[in-house]
Amino acid sequence: xxxxxxxRLDFPILAKEIFGNPLVYLDNAATSQKPRQVIDALVDYYxxxxxxxxxxxxxxxxxxxxxxEDAREKVSSFINSESxxxxxWTRNASxxxxxxxxxxxxxxxxxxxxxxxxxxxHHSNLVxxxxxxxxxxxxxxFIPMLENGTLDMDRVDDLITxxxxxxxxxxxxxxxxxxxxxxxxGVKAHRMGAKILVDGAQSVPHMPTDVQELNCDFxxxxxxxxxxxxxxxxxxxxxxxxxxxxxxxxxxxxxxxxSYEEASWADLPMKFEAGTxxxxxxxxLGSAVDYLNVLGMENVREHEKDLTTYALNRFKxxxxxxxxxxxxxxxxIRGGVFSFNxxxxxxxxxxxxxxxxxxxxxxxxxxxxxxxxxxxVAATARASxxxxxxxxxxxxxxxxxxEALRYFRDGPN
Ligand SMILES: Cc1ncc(COP(=O)(O)O)c(C=O)c1O
Numbered sequence: 529x530x531x532x533x534x535x536r537l538d539f540p541i542l543a544k545e546i547f548g549n550p551l552v553y554l555d556n557a558a559t560s561q562k563p564r565q566v567i568d569a570l571v572d573y574y575x576x577x578x579x580x581x582x583x584x585x586x587x588x589x590x591x592x593x594x595x596x597e598d599a600r601e602k603v604s605s606f607i608n609s610e611s612x613x614x615x616x617w618t619r620n621a622s623x624x625x626x627x628x629x630x631x632x633x634x635x636x637x638x639x640x641x642x643x644x645x646x647x648x649x650h651h652s653n654l655v656x657x658x659x660x661x662x663x664x665x666x667x668x669x670f671i672p673m674l675e676n677g678t679l680d681m682d683r684v685d686d687l688i689t690x691x692x693x694x695x696x697x698x699x700x701x702x703x704x705x706x707x708x709x710x711x712x713x714g715v716k717a718h719r720m721g722a723k724i725l726v727d728g729a730q731s732v733p734h735m736p737t738d739v740q741e742l743n744c745d746f747x748x749x750x751x752x753x754x755x756x757x758x759x760x761x762x763x764x765x766x767x768x769x770x771x772x773x774x775x776x777x778x779x780x781x782x783x784x785x786x787s788y789e790e791a792s793w794a795d796l797p798m799k800f801e802a803g804t805x806x807x808x809x810x811x812x813l814g815s816a817v818d819y820l821n822v823l824g825m826e827n828v829r830e831h832e833k834d835l836t837t838y839a840l841n842r843f844k845x846x847x848x849x850x851x852x853x854x855x856x857x858x859x860x861i862r863g864g865v866f867s868f869n870x871x872x873x874x875x876x877x878x879x880x881x882x883x884x885x886x887x888x889x890x891x892x893x894x895x896x897x898x899x900x901x902x903x904x905v906a907a908t909a910r911a912s913x914x915x916x917x918x919x920x921x922x923x924x925x926x927x928x929x930x931e932a933l934r935y936f937r938d939g940p941n
Contacts, residue, residue: 530827536916538563538819549886552921557702557730557865557912558890559752562816566755569815573808581807582781582798596807599814600797606817607728607747608738609764613796616763616770617810621729622652624748624763627776627800628725629656632746632765633694635774636723639665641693644722646708647673647902648701651895653727653748657696666693673902677704677855684716692722696746699731703896703910704855705836705865707731711742718743723769729753733914734832734863736825739764755820756813760806770796777802828915832864835913835922839866842926849933854903864913867894870929873936875909881932882909887925 536542539561544551553561573595579588581596597612604612618624633656637643643657647670661668669687672680688695695717700707714724725746728737732747733754739747746769751760765773775782775793779802784792793799820828836859843853843866852869856862870878879891890910893900900908911925 530823530831532831532916532918535823536918538565539916540564540567542916546886546888547884552887552924554911554913554917554921554925555888555890556914556917557753557894557910559758560733560755560914561916562755562757562812563819565819566757566812566815570757570808570812573811578808580804592807595811595814596805599810599817602814602817603762604764606737606821607732607764608740610740611767614764614767614770616765616797616800617805618748618761618763619759619806620750620752620761621650621727621748622750622761624761625652625656625725625727627763628746628748628765629660631773631776631800632723632769633657633660633664637661637664637666637693640691641666642689642691643668644671644687644692644695644717645669646671646679646697648677648704648706648708648896648899649696649698650702650727650729651897652729653696653698653725654898657694667691671697676857677701677706678861679706679708681709681712684713688716688720688722690720692717692720694723694725696725696727698727698729700734700863700865701855701896701899702730702865702912703867703894703899703908705862705867706855707735707861707863710744714743714745730863730865733820735829745769751809751813751816754813755816757809760809760813762813763800767796770800773800775799775802779803781805823915831915832913833859835917835919836862836864838919839864839911839913839922839926842922843868846926846930848926848930849937851929851933852905854908864917865910866912867908867910868929869903869905869908870933873933875907877936878909878929878932881935882925882928885924885928885931887911887928889925 577591579592581593717724723745726744728749732749747764752758782802875891
């Protein structure tokens with residue numbers, strides 16, 4: 529049973545007031561809040577078994593190593609990876625993408641090759657490929673997008689050719705909420721001998737993820753958007769590809785033998801983890817995964833789908849003076865991300881007004897500047913939901929936006 533009111537009690541910050549109003553936290557696409565269980569796991573690590581991993585024969589170090597590797601196992605099972613050796617710890621999705629662009633891209637993208645992206649990529653899944661393409665004289669192409677914010681899948685067969693080396697696509701857009709058919713993109717990529725990377729930064733926290741079912745070659749995501757701490761993320765790579773990849777960073781921990789002249793590399797996954805890792809936060813992410821597993825990711829998705837359906841109706845039926853809501857209107861292919869533009873009120877003013885009544889939304893280009901520009905606006909306001917949000921909070925949001933528009937039109941009461 530998915531009991532939101534009970535879940536909310538696990539999140540200390542949700543009891544906070546902002547300017548005397550209950551916090552309505554709707555900036556989950558930027559980062560999620562953390563439950564007590566995750567906060568406790570961090571404190572427990574520092575209070576009870578803080579030590580470096582993989583190095584010591586002493587009790588604390590062995591305990592820290594066990595918990596740290598146990599967290600990797602949890603993350604690996606969470607995405608149904610065939611092996612935890614395929615899961616590399618990184619700082620975040622951005623670092624995971626850079627790791628792929630350097631370690632795999634440098635040796636597998638050549639002059640004249642093509643990298644196929646979608647127009648709705650976060651800068652983190654765009655800029656590393658722009659840089660790689662520049663270094664290699666390769667080309668970047670984009671799958672066109674339809675009016676409703678979904679990909680024009682009819683064009684994909686023409687765009688994936690023998691020149692395509694990589695298709696890299698966001699699973700759920702952080703700006704539009706669109707859920708892209710990444711499995712289908714993968715089938716088409718593989719048919720032409722290309723690899724598929726899935727940016728799961730917004731999907732892994734919100735829906736079940738099965739890398740074997742998706743049959744993706746690479747999956748990237750961040751811990752902080754899925755109830756975990758900041759500073760920890762993960763990269764999944766199919767084992768046979770990972771085995772063929774060169775290290776990204778070199779130094780301590782990732783080596784097997786070192787002489788004054790040269791070095792050989794440790795086995796997976798440590799080959800890709802130079803230096804002392806982020807021990808506490810990986811353990812914190814393991815605890816976040818435990819929390820999500822107890823709720824069940826199917827239930828998380830159902831709850832958010834329900835909220836999305838409700839919010840789509842509320843936005844449609846409210847008196848919102850020409851408000852433009854971006855993204856698909858079918859909750860089956862959309863997550864709980866609501867980006868909108870109000871013609872007469874700048875998103876920053878709207879965001880500031882909403883903050884005064886306790887509502888936290890994001891305003892700006894959401895690190896998807898080319899996409900937001902293609903929508904014909906400089907910025908949008910964005911409300912994004914997570915498992916602890918309620919229909920009542922959707923009401924507060926829609927009423928707040930209505931009130932803001934009235935305020936900027938007529939002035940204070
Ligand atoms: C779709 C998507 N990809 C990648 C990222 C980058 O995540 P991080 O900033 O944690 O590296 C984000 C963050 O907002 C995102 O929404």
